[in-house]
Amino acid sequence: MKAKYALRAMCALARADGGRPRGGRLQARTIAEHSRAPGKFLETILVDLRQAGFIDSRRGQKGGHALARPADQIMIGDLIRAIDGPLAPVRCASVSAYQPCSDCPDPDACSLRSLMREARDAISDVLDRRSLHDLAQAPGSSLAALAGDSA
Numbered sequence: 808m809k810a811k812y813a814l815r816a817m818c819a820l821a822r823a824d825g826g827r828p829r830g831g832r833l834q835a836r837t838i839a840e841h842s843r844a845p846g847k848f849l850e851t852i853l854v855d856l857r858q859a860g861f862i863d864s865r866r867g868q869k870g871g872h873a874l875a876r877p878a879d880q881i882m883i884g885d886l887i888r889a890i891d892g893p894l895a896p897v898r899c900a901s902v903s904a905y906q907p908c909s910d911c912p913d914p915d916a917c918s919l920r921s922l923m924r925e926a927r928d929a930i931s932d933v934l935d936r937r938s939l940h941d942l943a944q945a946p947g948s949s950l951a952a953l954a955g956d957s958a
Contacts, residue, residue: 815842832871884934
C-alpha cells in the first residue's frame with residue numbers, strides 16, 4: 808500500500824515539473840490530494856523518498872517537494888524497493904535481501920524457492936524497465952490523470 812501512494816506522489820511530481828529535476832515544487836497537501844493519500848501517511852512516505860534520494864524537499868514560502876533527478880532516470884522497481892523492500896515474495900528468493908528459510912535443508916534444491924525466484928525475476932523484468940516518466944505519461948493512466956491537474 809505504501810508503494811502505491813509513493814508512485815502516485817512521484818507521478819504528481821513528475822507531471823508538475825515536466826520530468827525535470829528540481830522543477831515545479833508541490834506542497835505536501837497538494838501531493839496528498841493528487842495521490843489520494845492521507846496527509847500524515849503521505850508525509851512519512853515523502854520522508855522515505857527524500858532519504859532514498861528520489862525527491863528534493865525545501866521548507867519556506869517557495870518550498871515544497873520536487874524530483875531530485877529526471878523522471879526518465881527513476882525506475883519503478885527502484886522506487887518500490889526503496890519504499891516496500893525487496894520484490895521477491897519470500898526472502899529466500901530475494902536477490903538483494905536473501906535469507907535462507909530456517910526449515911529448509913537445501914535451498915539450492917528447493918522447488919518452492921526456484922518458483923519464487925522465477926516470479927521475482929518476472930516482476931523485476933517489468934518494473935526495472937519502466938521509468939517514472941513512462942508511468943506518469945501513460946495515456947489514459949489514472950496516475951497521469953491524477954497528477955495532470957497539478958501542472
